[in-house]
Amino acid sequence: MGFPLLSVVFLxxxxxxxxxxxxxxxxxxxxxxxxxxAMTLTLLLTIYAYVSYDTAMGGxxxxxxxxxxxxxxxxxxxxxxxxxxxxxxxxxxxGLAAVFSSxxxxxxxxxxxxxxxVLIAGVSGTFIARDLFIxxxxxxxxxxxxxxxxxxxxxxxxxxxxxxxxKLTIYLLMGSAFMLVGIVALYLQAYPQPLRTFDIxxxxxxxxxxxxxxxxxxxxxxxLLLGFGSLLSMFPFHSWSPDGYAxxxxxxxxxxxxxxxxxxxxxxxxxxxxxxxxxxxxxxPLIAGLAMINVLYAAYIAMVQKDLKYIVGYSSVSHMGYVLxxxxxxxxxxxxxxxxxxxxxxxxxxxxxxxxGFIYEKTHLRSIPELxxxxxxxxxLTVGFMLAGLASVGLPGLIGFVPEFTIFVGxxxxxxxxxxxxxxxxxxxxxxxxxxxxxxLFGPKSDRFDGYQDERGIEMLPLILLGIVLVGMGxxxxxxxxxxxxxxxxxxxxxxxxxxxxxxxxxxx
Amino acid sequence: xxxxxIGTEIAIAxxxxxxxxxxxxxxxxxxxxxxxxxxxxxxxxxxVYTFGQYHIGASPTFFGGLFFVDNYALFFKQLFIIGMLxxxxxxxxxxxxxxxxxxxxxxxLLSALLGMCVMASANDFITTFVGLExxxxxxxxxxxxxxxxxxxxxxxxxxxxxxxxxxxxxxxGMSLVYGAAGSLVFSEVCRNIxxxxxxxxxxxxxxxxxxxxxxxxxxxxxxxxxxxxxxPTPVTALLAMGSKAAGIAVFxxxxxxxxxxxGNFWLPLLAGxxxxxxxxxxxxxxxxxxxxxxxxxSSIAQAGYMMVGMxxxxxxxxxxxxxxxxxxxxxxxxxxxxxxVIDTERGGTSRRDITGLxxxxxxxxxxxxxxxxSMAGIPPTAGFAGxxxxxxxxxxxxxxxxxxxxxxxxxxxxxxxxxxxxAMYRDLTPEEAEYAAPVHVPLTVxxxxxxxxxxxxxxxxxxxxxxxxxxxAVQTFMR
Numbered sequence: 001m002g003f004p005l006l007s008v009v010f011l012x013x014x015x016x017x018x019x020x021x022x023x024x025x026x027x028x029x030x031x032x033x034x035x036x037x038a039m040t041l042t043l044l045l046t047i048y049a050y051v052s053y054d055t056a057m058g059g060x061x062x063x064x065x066x067x068x069x070x071x072x073x074x075x076x077x078x079x080x081x082x083x084x085x086x087x088x089x090x091x092x093x094x095g096l097a098a099v100f101s102s103x104x105x106x107x108x109x110x111x112x113x114x115x116x117x118v119l120i121a122g123v124s125g126t127f128i129a130r131d132l133f134i135x136x137x138x139x140x141x142x143x144x145x146x147x148x149x150x151x152x153x154x155x156x157x158x159x160x161x162x163x164x165x166x167k168l169t170i171y172l173l174m175g176s177a178f179m180l181v182g183i184v185a186l187y188l189q190a191y192p193q194p195l196r197t198f199d200i201x202x203x204x205x206x207x208x209x210x211x212x213x214x215x216x217x218x219x220x221x222x223x224l225l226l227g228f229g230s231l232l233s234m235f236p237f238h239s240w241s242p243d244g245y246a247x248x249x250x251x252x253x254x255x256x257x258x259x260x261x262x263x264x265x266x267x268x269x270x271x272x273x274x275x276x277x278x279x280x281x282x283x284x285p286l287i288a289g290l291a292m293i294n295v296l297y298a299a300y301i302a303m304v305q306k307d308l309k310y311i312v313g314y315s316s317v318s319h320m321g322y323v324l325x326x327x328x329x330x331x332x333x334x335x336x337x338x339x340x341x342x343x344x345x346x347x348x349x350x351x352x353x354x355x356x357g358f359i360y361e362k363t364h365l366r367s368i369p370e371l372x373x374x375x376x377x378x379x380x381l382t383v384g385f386m387l388a389g390l391a392s393v394g395l396p397g398l399i400g401f402v403p404e405f406t407i408f409v410g411x412x413x414x415x416x417x418x419x420x421x422x423x424x425x426x427x428x429x430x431x432x433x434x435x436x437x438x439x440x441l442f443g444p445k446s447d448r449f450d451g452y453q454d455e456r457g458i459e460m461l462p463l464i465l466l467g468i469v470l471v472g473m474g475x476x477x478x479x480x481x482x483x484x485x486x487x488x489x490x491x492x493x494x495x496x497x498x499x500x501x502x503x504x505x506x507x508x509x
Numbered sequence: 510x511x512x513x514x515i516g517t518e519i520a521i522a523x524x525x526x527x528x529x530x531x532x533x534x535x536x537x538x539x540x541x542x543x544x545x546x547x548x549x550x551x552x553x554x555x556x557v558y559t560f561g562q563y564h565i566g567a568s569p570t571f572f573g574g575l576f577f578v579d580n581y582a583l584f585f586k587q588l589f590i591i592g593m594l595x596x597x598x599x600x601x602x603x604x605x606x607x608x609x610x611x612x613x614x615x616x617x618l619l620s621a622l623l624g625m626c627v628m629a630s631a632n633d634f635i636t637t638f639v640g641l642e643x644x645x646x647x648x649x650x651x652x653x654x655x656x657x658x659x660x661x662x663x664x665x666x667x668x669x670x671x672x673x674x675x676x677x678x679x680x681x682g683m684s685l686v687y688g689a690a691g692s693l694v695f696s697e698v699c700r701n702i703x704x705x706x707x708x709x710x711x712x713x714x715x716x717x718x719x720x721x722x723x724x725x726x727x728x729x730x731x732x733x734x735x736x737x738x739x740x741p742t743p744v745t746a747l748l749a750m751g752s753k754a755a756g757i758a759v760f761x762x763x764x765x766x767x768x769x770x771x772g773n774f775w776l777p778l779l780a781g782x783x784x785x786x787x788x789x790x791x792x793x794x795x796x797x798x799x800x801x802x803x804x805x806x807s808s809i810a811q812a813g814y815m816m817v818g819m820x821x822x823x824x825x826x827x828x829x830x831x832x833x834x835x836x837x838x839x840x841x842x843x844x845x846x847x848x849x850v851i852d853t854e855r856g857g858t859s860r861r862d863i864t865g866l867x868x869x870x871x872x873x874x875x876x877x878x879x880x881x882x883s884m885a886g887i888p889p890t891a892g893f894a895g896x897x898x899x900x901x902x903x904x905x906x907x908x909x910x911x912x913x914x915x916x917x918x919x920x921x922x923x924x925x926x927x928x929x930x931x932a933m934y935r936d937l938t939p940e941e942a943e944y945a946a947p948v949h950v951p952l953t954v955x956x957x958x959x960x961x962x963x964x965x966x967x968x969x970x971x972x973x974x975x976x977x978x979x980x981x982a983v984q985t986f987m988r
Contacts (some may be wrong), residue, residue: 071972071980072897111871137888144878144887147927148934162931169927173920180916184897184904 005062006078006128007048008119009042009092015202017117025110030211032103035113039096039120046092051462053085055486060130060201073197074133081338082487087127087259087266093469094258094350095120097462098251101354104361104459105249112153115145116240116251123255126263132183132198132271139263144171146252146260153249156217157307157366157456164247171240178225179267182220186275189216198477200270207275212280214501221279224272225287232264234324242305242313250357253309257316258350262342265323273327277494280502281330288411290419296320299428300303303435308359309365311436312352315392318425319345324494325415325422326407330495334410336488340403340480344391347399347470351388354462355381368436372443378454382441384463389437393430398474402481514569514578517559517586518626524551525619532612532893541611545601548615552594552622559587561774563745567661568985570632575694577632584831584982585629585758590837592750593622599846599957600743603853607741609656617654621647621747625755632685632766634693637759641679641723644755645672648748655725662738671722671732679719685712686767695767704771713768717775717949720763723756724812726782727789734797737805741917742852745801746845749808750838757815761827764819780820780911781904786813787918795925799859800848803925804841807884810922811837814899821902823910829898831979836883836891836968843880846954847873856946865944866933873950875931876958881926883965886919891968898976 016038020031049062060079069075073198080088098116105112118141125138147169154161186465187198190206197203206212213219241261245253273280302314319341324336358381359374360366375382391398394405404426412419455463473480512519528548535541568579597618602612624644631637647663649672653665687693689709690701703709719731725733737745764775790810815837818830847866848858850873855862867874883890896919900912937944968975 069894069971071973071976072894072901111867137893140888140893144882144927148878148930151931151934152936162935166924166927166931170920170924173923174917177920178913181900181909181912184900184912185909188901188905391650424700 002124004064005045006080007064009045009049009088010078010125010128012038012042013095013117013121013124017114017121018116020110020114023110023453025108025166028106028109031109031113032099035117036096037118039099042124042453043092043096046089050085050089050483053080053082053483055482058082058486058490063130066131067470069133072133073195073199074206075131075197075199076134077130077199078128078134080128082483082485083266083269083339084127085483085487086339087262088124090273090343090346091120091124091127091259091260093465094254094346096191097350097354097465098254100458100461101254101350101357102249102251104440107153111423112149115149116255119145119149119252119255120141123259123263125308127266127309130200132200132203134198135200136180136183137265139251139460140176141411142260143169143176146248146256150244150248152362154247154252155249155360157246157296158310159243159247161247161391164243164459168240168244175227175230175237177227177233178223182223182227185216185220185223186212200275207277212276212278217276217279218282219234219279221272221276221283223274224267225283228264228272229290230264232261232268232320232324233294234264234287234291234320235290235297235317238294238298238317238320241413242310243355245313245316246307246309250353250360252350253353253357254350256344257312257353261316261320265320265327265338265342268327269339273330273335274491274494277498278501281498282503284328284330284375285504287324288415288418291321291324291328292421294324295316295422296321296428297427299425299432303428303432305432306369308368308440309353309435310355311368312356313347315429315433316345318429319349319392320424322404322407322422325411325418328413329407330412330498331410331414332485332488332492334407335482336484337406337408337410339401339484339488341407343480344403344473346386346400347466347473348391351470352392352461354466355384355388358455370440373441373445374449375441376445377449377452380460380463381454384455384467385437385441387467389433391470391474393433396474399470399473399480406481409489417443424428492505511569511571514571515576515630517555518557518623518630519858520551521619521623521626522554524548524555525616525623528612528619529616532616537836541615542601542605544612544615545597545604548619549594549597552590552597556587556590556594559583559590563981564985566829567883568570571795572636575636576630577604577710578625578630578984579985580982581652581762581831581986582758584978585677585754585834586626588754588835588838589625589629589751592747592754592842593618595842595957595960596743598843599842600849601953602951603741603743603849606853608654610654614651614654617647618747621651621751621986628755628759631759632695634686634695636973637763637967638680638683640755641759642676644752645676645723645840648744648752649756651744652736654744655741658739660739661741662739664736667732667739668736675719675729678715678722680716682712682715682719685709695763698767701770704791704876710774711745711772713771713775716763717778720756720760721782724753724760725809726816727809727810728927730809731788733809734805735801737808738802742801742845742849743919744843745804746849748840749804753808753812754834754838757819757830760920761819761848761899765822765827770952774818775870776822778818778907780815783813783816783820784911786810786816786913789956791918791925792924798821798861800863800929801858803929804844807925809882809924810918814896814915814919817903817908817915818899820908821899821906823902823906825898825902825905827983827986828976829895829902829977831982832898832972832975833895833922835979836895836965839964839968840880840883840892841963843958843965844878844884846957846961847877847880850948850954852855860929860932863929864932864935864941865937866948868937868945870948870950872955873948873958877933878930879962880913881929882923883969885923885926887923889966889969891972892970893967894969898972
């Protein structure tokens with residue numbers, strides 16, 4: 001066995017968090033440098049993995065496996081494929097950017113960085129786990145640090161941070177309760193007693209062998225959909241998302257909107273589609289319909305928001321609609337688009353939140369009517385805002401364009417009406433994003449902002465990191481799409497198998 | 510007579526007498542911590558001794574099979590001893606400051622422990638009853654040990670009355686079972702077909718109801734919140750983990766060895782009551798502001814989770830119950846150690862009293878949060894592994910709806926546990942600045958909470974060790 005790259009990626013933040021426990025709470029500089037060091041290490045390793053991943057071979061690579069809890073059939077097994085690798089990369093980029101965005105935090109920095117590192121480790125663990133038990137473990141681990149972080153470092157604007165925190169937590173936990181039942185059912189159904197395992201590939205194999213009847217798949221997929229759907233802020237389980245982001249501190253908003261939400265989409269593909277293909281096929285029309293509502297309804301609400309964080313919050317709900325639509329179309333192109341869109345949205349949403357966090361840190365304002373003409377005083381911030389905004393609108397050359405286009409191409413054949421409606425969603429997106437940019441950045445110059453410094457030094461790093469990815473993957477979409485298609489292509493036979501499987505309402509178009 | 514079989518019980522009784530004697534010899538104004546230390550050293554020795562008693566093959570018996578020391582009994586005895594040992598450890602300071610009769614307190618703790626150990630080994634209704642009464646009577650006194658507190662006295666009287674009533678019901682039930690089956694030994698009761706007659710069934714129902722009282726199963730739970738809230742905090746801890754686990758131990762043995770032929774009748778009943786406990790306990794806990802009271806309702810819910818495993822009625826279910834009972838001990842140890850410090854330092858255990866604990870004593874706040882999350886079943890704490898064992902066992906028996914109730918309710922429970930976390934971690938308003946002043950945490954408490962938290966996280970990340978112990982425990986049960 002070679003160098004345990006994924007273990008290091010997973011455990012380095014945890015080790016750093018443990019180290020921080022023993023530091024004095026006043027050693028702010030050491031604390032944040034430790035956090036940044038650990039995250040830089042993981043990011044570099046992830047980039048190495050990303051570059052050296054063999055797309056021609058595909059499948060799980062960098063695998064590790066150690067038997068762990070034998071009587072439950074749990075093993076500590078990690079690995080990445082073309083679907084999880086981009087998500088892992090996303091996690092580490094945003095993780096590092098989040099550390100830099102929190103650089104100036106001066107309230108209880110020790111606890112903050114400990115929780116932040118645990119959070120990042122948990123999220124990356126869900127993407128590299130090849131074992132369902134570890135996936136669940138990491139997934140639920142992240143919920144509690146988020147609650148405490150919102151409670152201590154959050155901000156009270158339209159709703160109190162206590163409300164926002166508990167709302168977010170309850171939604172995610174209730175979703176996961178149903179998901180847990182589904183997973184227990186899967187676990188028990190797949191194999192008889194001594195062979196029981198939580199290994200995802202083994203579950204997929206069981207599914208291929210026909211261990212799961214059609215009605216079982218339909219029932220269990222619905223349970224998983226409740227869990228992953230509420231995590232993905234699928235309508236009608238979306239309302240935690242804007243409130244939660246508004247109450248959360250910048251770093252949590254970045255990670256939550258950037259990657260945590262994506263666990264929902266990732267889980268739907270990895271577990272929902274691969275293990276329960278007939279269930280996925282059956283519920284696809286429902287998902288497509290809800291996806292539509294996500295796109296349009298959230299965009300409508302975003303148009304009337306006054307708080308910057310609420311706009312981005314609703315915009316993220318709206319973008320998740322595209323991901324769901326891509327998933328629901330159930331073909332290789334649309335699913336590739338869905339995965340790519342998760343990455344693209346992660347980058348732009350976290351860039352948005354980091355820039356909003358910067359404005360809020362300096363001016364303590366987030367409301368659009370109070371902000372205007374910031375381009376005069378803060379040109380660098382303006383660059384960040386413009387990049388995130390235009391990517392969100394889907395401007396070619398930035399990261400948002402190709403994934404959205406791919407989704408539309410893939411889903412048009414399956415759901416022509418929904419696809420057209422979704423495309424019209426872009427118009428509304430442009431409306432609220434451009435209006436916001438125009439007012440906040442390019443309005444008349446206001447004297448009250450003269451005293452504020454633009455981003456400099458460390459404060460620019462989130463912008464630089466995320467900006468490079470945003471432009472780089474926009475100009476060279478193959479960087480992203482190449483890896484993703486190597487992960488999605490192998491699903492093609494499975495998708496063909498279920499092409500004629502029964503669907504809800506006979507397949508609405 | 511194989512006296513080695515009851516070696517553990519004899520040792521505990523001797524230890525109790527030593528504690529009483531030392532108390533008599535000690536002048537009144539001298540610190541009584543040393544008595545606690547004697548008790549702890551004694552318990553530690555006994556704990557190590559019990560590990561040597563695990564066996565493969567036939568289990569030693571005493572009194573012609575009425576007293577049965579199989580691995581199952583040993584496991585529960587170890588659980589009680591661990592719980593008692595660490596409770597004494599974290600309550601040394603509390604006992605010294607808050608109680609008048611300190612020596613007797615330790616002696617009574619040990620006699621309660623003796624009762625629990627007898628219950629774990631009981632193989633007939635009389636021995637069960639002797640153990641049960643020894644434990645409960647000790648607890649009546651312990652609950653009222655804070656002589657100056659009206660709450661404590663009220664709790665003691667309430668516990669006495671309800672306890673006596675439930676004992677009467679159970680005893681009457683036992684007499685009916687004896688009348689129908691003609692024997693009090695579990696293994697003979699199960700063979701007698703007359704148990705199916707009306708008198709026998711009435712007896713079975715009354716025995717079960719008696720245990721429901723002791724386990725505070727809804728709707729027989731009314732005494733629990735008041736007693737938990739009024740009792741001295743370390744005693745509450747023991748009520749929650751020791752008394753409950755002892756009840757579960759003997760209840761499970763009775764159901765599986767004395768009444769197995771009636772399984773079709775009590776299995777759905779048990780599943781129904783388990784669901785009732787999980788729903789009712791968790792929902793009523795939401796409104797509580799006193800943490801001990803909240804934990805009382807939460808313990809009702811926890812009894813429900815353990816009954817889920819019992820409803821599975823197979824080795825996997827039993828194993829899950831044993832696993833859960835042990836992790837629940839560690840979770841309770843952590844939570845109650847923190848509450849004991851709070852009670853000593855701030856004179857109460859309401860949510861107000863723990864305000865700002867994250868700044869006053871970060872270690873205690875972290876331990877409290879982790880312990881509560883373990884009760885809620887959030888990974889990587891042991892609670893998650895425990896619930897997974899419980900619910901996989903019961904889903905396999907076809908009770909999928911019970912798993913729904915269980916998981917949804919445990920997520921609801923996260924809400925009120927997080928309310929405690931919120932009180933500890935939230936920002937303090939300027940008027941509350943006093944709460945940020947550091948709290949004195951004795952070294953003994955530090956040790957106790959660290960052990961509990963390491964056990965909670967350790968069992969969560971690596972449940973294998975305990976799982977193999979529970980395997981050993983259930984293997985000898987069915988013989």
